[in-house]
Amino acid sequence: MIIATGKSSLIDEMKVQSGQNPAECYQCAKCSAACPVTAAMDLLPHQVIRYLQLGLEEDLLKSKTPWICASCFTCAARCPRDLDLARMMEGIRLSMLRRREGNKFGPADLTPEQLEKLPQQALVSGFRKYNK
Amino acid sequence: MRYRYFPGCTLKGQAKSMEDTAMAAAAALGIELIELDEWQCCGAVYPLYEDELISLLSPVRTLAAAAGEPLVSLCSACHHVLKRAQELMQRNQDARHKVTDFLEVEYSGEGRVLHFLEVLRDDLGFDKLTEMIKKPLEGRKVAAYYGCLLLRPSKVMQFDDPENPTIMEDLLKTLGAEVVKSPYRTECCGAYLSVTEEGVASDTVARIIDSARQAGAEALITACPLCRYNLENCSREDGKEPIKVYYFSELLAEAMGLPGESTGADGSKEEVAQR
Amino acid sequence: MPRIGIFICHCGSNIAGTVDIEKSIEAARGFPGVVHVDEYRYLCSELGQDLIKKAIEEHNLDRVVVGTCSPRMHEVTFRKAVTEAGLNPYLLEVANIREHCSWVHKDIEKATPKAIALLRAAAAKAALNDPLVAPSVEVEKRALVIGGGIAGIQAALDIAEAGYIVDVVEREPSIGGRMAQLEKTFPTLDCSACILTPKMVEVAQHPNVSLLTYSEVEEVKGFVGQFDVKIKQKARYVDPVKCTGCGICYEKCPAKTPSEFEMGLAKRKAIYVPFPQAVPNIPVIDRDACLYFRKGRCQICAQECPPQAIDYEQQDQIIERRYGAIIVATGFDQMNPSHYGEYGYGQHPDILTGLEFERLFNASGPTGGKVVRLSDGKPPKKVVFIQCVGSRDKARGMNYCSKICCMYTAKQAILLKEKVPDAKSYVFYIDVRTAGKGYEEFQRRAAEEYDVAYLRGQVGKIFPESDHLMVHGVDSLSGKTIEIKADMVVLAVASVARADAPEVGRLVGINSDSYNFFNEAHPKLKPVETHTAGIFIAGACQAPKDIPETVAQASAAAVKVVGLLSKDMLQGEACTAEVNQAECSGCLYCEAVCPYSAISPVEIEERYHGGTLKRTVVEVNPTLCHGCGSCTVVCRSGTINLKGFSNEQILAEVDAICLQR
Numbered sequence A: 001m002i003i004a005t006g007k008s009s010l011i012d013e014m015k016v017q018s019g020q021n022p023a024e025c026y027q028c029a030k031c032s033a034a035c036p037v038t039a040a041m042d043l044l045p046h047q048v049i050r051y052l053q054l055g056l057e058e059d060l061l062k063s064k065t066p067w068i069c070a071s072c073f074t075c076a077a078r079c080p081r082d083l084d085l086a087r088m089m090e091g092i093r094l095s096m097l098r099r100r101e102g103n104k105f106g107p108a109d110l111t112p113e114q115l116e117k118l119p120q121q122a123l124v125s126g127f128r129k130y131n132k
Numbered sequence B: 001m002r003y004r005y006f007p008g009c010t011l012k013g014q015a016k017s018m019e020d021t022a023m024a025a026a027a028a029l030g031i032e033l034i035e036l037d038e039w040q041c042c043g044a045v046y047p048l049y050e051d052e053l054i055s056l057l058s059p060v061r062t063l064a065a066a067a068g069e070p071l072v073s074l075c076s077a078c079h080h081v082l083k084r085a086q087e088l089m090q091r092n093q094d095a096r097h098k099v100t101d102f103l104e105v106e107y108s109g110e111g112r113v114l115h116f117l118e119v120l121r122d123d124l125g126f127d128k129l130t131e132m133i134k135k136p137l138e139g140r141k142v143a144a145y146y147g148c149l150l151l152r153p154s155k156v157m158q159f160d161d162p163e164n165p166t167i168m169e170d171l172l173k174t175l176g177a178e179v180v181k182s183p184y185r186t187e188c189c190g191a192y193l194s195v196t197e198e199g200v201a202s203d204t205v206a207r208i209i210d211s212a213r214q215a216g217a218e219a220l221i222t223a224c225p226l227c228r229y230n231l232e233n234c235s236r237e238d239g240k241e242p243i244k245v246y247y248f249s250e251l252l253a254e255a256m257g258l259p260g261e262s263t264g265a266d267g268s269k270e271e272v273a274q275r
Numbered sequence C: 001m002p003r004i005g006i007f008i009c010h011c012g013s014n015i016a017g018t019v020d021i022e023k024s025i026e027a028a029r030g031f032p033g034v035v036h037v038d039e040y041r042y043l044c045s046e047l048g049q050d051l052i053k054k055a056i057e058e059h060n061l062d063r064v065v066v067g068t069c070s071p072r073m074h075e076v077t078f079r080k081a082v083t084e085a086g087l088n089p090y091l092l093e094v095a096n097i098r099e100h101c102s103w104v105h106k107d108i109e110k111a112t113p114k115a116i117a118l119l120r121a122a123a124a125k126a127a128l129n130d131p132l133v134a135p136s137v138e139v140e141k142r143a144l145v146i147g148g149g150i151a152g153i154q155a156a157l158d159i160a161e162a163g164y165i166v167d168v169v170e171r172e173p174s175i176g177g178r179m180a181q182l183e184k185t186f187p188t189l190d191c192s193a194c195i196l197t198p199k200m201v202e203v204a205q206h207p208n209v210s211l212l213t214y215s216e217v218e219e220v221k222g223f224v225g226q227f228d229v230k231i232k233q234k235a236r237y238v239d240p241v242k243c244t245g246c247g248i249c250y251e252k253c254p255a256k257t258p259s260e261f262e263m264g265l266a267k268r269k270a271i272y273v274p275f276p277q278a279v280p281n282i283p284v285i286d287r288d289a290c291l292y293f294r295k296g297r298c299q300i301c302a303q304e305c306p307p308q309a310i311d312y313e314q315q316d317q318i319i320e321r322r323y324g325a326i327i328v329a330t331g332f333d334q335m336n337p338s339h340y341g342e343y344g345y346g347q348h349p350d351i352l353t354g355l356e357f358e359r360l361f362n363a364s365g366p367t368g369g370k371v372v373r374l375s376d377g378k379p380p381k382k383v384v385f386i387q388c389v390g391s392r393d394k395a396r397g398m399n400y401c402s403k404i405c406c407m408y409t410a411k412q413a414i415l416l417k418e419k420v421p422d423a424k425s426y427v428f429y430i431d432v433r434t435a436g437k438g439y440e441e442f443q444r445r446a447a448e449e450y451d452v453a454y455l456r457g458q459v460g461k462i463f464p465e466s467d468h469l470m471v472h473g474v475d476s477l478s479g480k481t482i483e484i485k486a487d488m489v490v491l492a493v494a495s496v497a498r499a500d501a502p503e504v505g506r507l508v509g510i511n512s513d514s515y516n517f518f519n520e521a522h523p524k525l526k527p528v529e530t531h532t533a534g535i536f537i538a539g540a541c542q543a544p545k546d547i548p549e550t551v552a553q554a555s556a557a558a559v560k561v562v563g564l565l566s567k568d569m570l571q572g573e574a575c576t577a578e579v580n581q582a583e584c585s586g587c588l589y590c591e592a593v594c595p596y597s598a599i600s601p602v603e604i605e606e607r608y609h610g611g612t613l614k615r616t617v618v619e620v621n622p623t624l625c626h627g628c629g630s631c632t633v634v635c636r637s638g639t640i641n642l643k644g645f646s647n648e649q650i651l652a653e654v655d656a657i658c659l660q661r
């Protein structure tokens, strides 16, 4: 792998809008140890930050992990570097929604049963997180 | 004790029983909850990117509508969004100007933003509540399930100790229940992943329920409709007796001997949905 | 009119790289009173000093200004140089154009005028400098060591061996410090007590050493060479002369309380020695636990003591002594990790700190040397060690690395394997840091020969489940999340400053860093000195450190003390306060702010309209004055002045900077 040296606009934007600087992470991986939903992730949370540190924008945009993140804030609560990883995850999601992929999920993806039973809160959060 | 009250969408729909029981309890306790006129959905999730100002319009409008009076909600998610939006308005002047100018309201972060549990603990006091308990939940083994949104980020929410909270256990004790503590009570249930990644939510839910069962709980309480949905709907069939999930307010009303208590006692989702 | 010479140093490119020397020289020639200006590459060098000396002679200079580094670095050098050329040393002025200018600026266009302003100010002040003479101070040939851990013990022994008298003040009933709590010591695994006890005995028996245990320093006054110290020796309620150390009293005492030495894992009696090898081996009665002191009944110890050494009437004693020098060696504490809710420390008996775990190995420890779970007494088969709990953590802990934990964790994992051969250890680490002689090899042995699994990552949370602890962690190298069904968890918590370190610092007049560790005078070149002359620091009170480093520092501090005590006289402070009593209104504000009690009121008689009038004014005791200048700021009539830093001189500097742009 050749490490990207060029500028990554995604990562620069992410730094400003999330107020988080990936360089502050020393890769203790406590976030990954704390995260409740790693089983479904292809990159562990600390690896996402590592990719951010290395400027691996393309790989990040392909990763499932940001879409699995539940915004539970457990990682941020326990990070010894006081980083808010949940904000960075949101940043990657938003960048993808804003510039590339379009919506990740729409009403048509819901089963009638889901539509009936899911609390409104779940629908709104789902659309907020996966839609633009 | 007078408060402005923000119900939020879910409490007018699927989680009506949370509102009904809480309102009944509040009335009996002399807590006046005055619903805001013309409120809108809080947005359900707090925008974590600071340029997502559009998602702040609705919560800030709500905050401004409270006009400095203490603002109470019952749903964890609503409370989370309102509390964090308030913190942003206090901290980030630029965002504040943009949002308030757009909305044409005056708001600079004032007023207490409270969850109803905080009203019970801090303003009324659990010892005061004890006096109002007519039918203590004797012998009922209940565990509290906090989830994420009330506790984290603790610097903003300032709700309770984020890793070792006690507020719901203290409430349960007051209601006369046998308090069961499970180590997974602050772990995430999977939140909105149940919409797109049901498998993930099933894993998280299974852990929470297994751990509560192991600790000896027969029922769980929560303050979040989505947590309740996940706990009830995403648990895997494992042949074991499903654990009952209540809104905290349902058990509160029941212990206070208020009409409608049967809703809580049953706790089945069908019944809740019907009402 | 004074004849001022100005000398500007390039400091290689340190100054010349950012300050235009030519322009500065040009400007300096125009300052009032300046008759000579020169520059040199390294003014502090011998050739540079010669340049100054020669110029003084040739140009008949009576004031010298050097534009150099901070006076902290070289004021002494240049004062010596001008003295050799026949000037009073206080006629030299330093303009700090390095730390205050070239090092903090990048732009030569801006740094140059600033350097010129600083030089102009120094010249304006120099014009008003008076020759001063520092008084001589006799040196009291006795040293004080505060803290009787391994640092204090080593320092005291070295001073005593050099032939000087030394007192050791230790707060606890016994000397020994944390090292006494350890089982074996890395990297050689020699038994801690076996190497510490001989030193404890040696220091106790040394004819030049007095141990003042169960004692605390109450007050420190004076200055280098003559510190006047008040020490409170707390009542032991046991007569040290009669006591034979038989131990019958604590055998019979019915009152129990948690033992500090055992980190609360075991109980001790109300009358106790902290550990079997305690020095001195004389018990103390803990008033808060003693039935007699609490309820007025019991006195069993007094009845049982064969030589009748128990004395309930004993009182605290105040000892007042003068010392020439002081070493502070008060050591360190362990962070209480309860606020890391995810680890559940304090909520489960099998979640321990490293120091608590260390006690389980000790034959006289809470489990009699058996490594077992405190919950059920069974030997642990799976032990998880978590490093960096509270260290390297800016969110909830300390920013720094505690330095010793990587090594003692490896040590404890090895010791565990020796005691419980079928035990398996897992160490969660962020980085393994083992710089030190034999250290890396030691840690590798743990991993390679003792089957210790090193997992690079951290623990998210510990979930207690029935009879075990579910540890959820991650191994970042494999990218796998890990769950370990552990029997015990050991937290390598941060080493932190003693809770009372700020007070001790205030008492002796030394400062600390933002973590409350005492500051050395220079991070590289003055590691045991402090900014207060005559006060030195050693051991873990300066920063977390292991025993070899502690001992090296203690010996270094001892050498400094011995060097000081070997002098009969020291030069005192020349820049002391002086008051013009005619203008003093007697408000006594200065007396209130003086930290060294150098100012006292006196009554004077003055002629007034033909009669005499008695009036209160102040006087300054120049031997007590440290020249801090606090008094000059509060003086309402502006009549108390610091010699060498008078109001006129300071204002002349300000004027030179502000007015003459």
Ligand SMILES: Cc1cc2nc3c(=O)[nH]c(=O)nc-3n(C[C@H](O)[C@H](O)[C@H](O)COP(=O)(O)OP(=O)(O)OC[C@H]3O[C@@H](n4cnc5c(N)ncnc54)[C@H](O)[C@@H]3O)c2cc1C
Pocket: C146, C147, C148, C149, C150, C151, C152, C169, C170, C171, C172, C175, C176, C177, C178, C179, C182, C184, C185, C186, C187, C215, C216, C217, C329, C330, C331, C332, C333, C334, C354, C355, C356, C358, C404, C408, C411, C498, C500, C504, C538, C539, C540, C541, C545, C546, C547, C548, C550
């Ligand atoms: C779990 C653990 C394991 C360790 N294992 C090893 C090892 O294997 N090898 C190794 O090299 N190092 C080890 N260390 C480090 C070692 O303990 C320290 O390097 C050493 O104790 C430092 O000695 P000290 O004298 O500076 O401080 P301390 O040992 O803390 O001694 C300070 C003394 O000063 C006294 N004191 C404090 N305040 C006052 C006061 N105000 N007035 C009077 N007296 C006061 C205290 O009572 C104490 O007796 C370990 C540390 C820990 C925590």
Ligand code: SF4
Pocket: A024, A025, A026, A027, A028, A029, A030, A031, A032, A045, A046, A049, A075, A078, A079, A080, A081, A082, A083, A085
């Ligand atoms: S917990 Fe914080 S420092 Fe550690 S890997 Fe995650 S983001 Fe980096």
Ligand code: SF4
Pocket: A031, A034, A035, A036, A037, A045, A068, A069, A070, A071, A072, A073, A074, A075, A076, A085, A086, A089
């Ligand atoms: S916020 Fe996202 S990444 Fe962080 S712990 Fe929760 S789910 Fe994992």
